[in-house]
Amino acid sequence: MELVVVGAAIIADGRLLSAQRAEPPHMAGGWELPGGKVDPGESDEDALVRECHEELAIKVRLRRRIGADWRLSDKAVLRIWTAEITEGDPRPLEHLALRWLAPHELYDVDWLPGDRPVIDTLAQEGLNI
Numbered sequence: 001m002e003l004v005v006v007g008a009a010i011i012a013d014g015r016l017l018s019a020q021r022a023e024p025p026h027m028a029g030g031w032e033l034p035g036g037k038v039d040p041g042e043s044d045e046d047a048l049v050r051e052c053h054e055e056l057a058i059k060v061r062l063r064r065r066i067g068a069d070w071r072l073s074d075k076a077v078l079r080i081w082t083a084e085i086t087e088g089d090p091r092p093l094e095h096l097a098l099r100w101l102a103p104h105e106l107y108d109v110d111w112l113p114g115d116r117p118v119i120d121t122l123a124q125e126g127l128n129i
């Protein structure tokens with residue numbers, strides 16, 4: 001069965017929230033969109049709201065899907081939604097660091113390879129929520 005990973009393009013004040021992975025070792029230090037694996041029986045959207053709460057201590061409202069399935073490997077796809085924060089200030093509970101990126105800073109972090117086409121799309125669109 002295919003593994004589904006969901007990610008949030010959290011946008012506030014025209015900037016995108018990026019998060020630096022702490023593990024596993026071969027991914028540590030790389031930057032990603034907050035999110036994670038969808039649990040069995042869970043909807044993609046519920047999983048993404050849950051992951052943002054677990055990882056960042058915030059509540060988010062999902063807005064719209066970016067693209068369709070972004071392939072991560074032969075076994076996994078990444079699904080992305082834009083999101084707004086409805087409660088809290090993001091804290092890196094499971095990441096090494098968080099960084100808000102303005103449009104001209106979108107390529108200042110070392111994105112995980114699977115995220116690069118997503119960031120290209122967000123950059124082309126201009127960080128609209």
Ligand SMILES: Nc1nc2c([nH]c(=O)n2[C@H]2C[C@H](O)[C@@H](COP(=O)(O)OP(=O)(O)OP(=O)(O)O)O2)c(=O)[nH]1
Nearest residue numbers: 005006007032033034035036037072078112114115
């Ligand atoms: N969350 C997230 N994961 C990504 C992105 N890009 C990317 O390649 N991945 C990969 C990294 C991981 O191999 C996988 C997500 O797994 P995860 O470890 O974050 O998921 P999880 O929070 O459910 O963790 P766990 O159950 O394994 O502890 O997808 C991204 O933008 N966001």
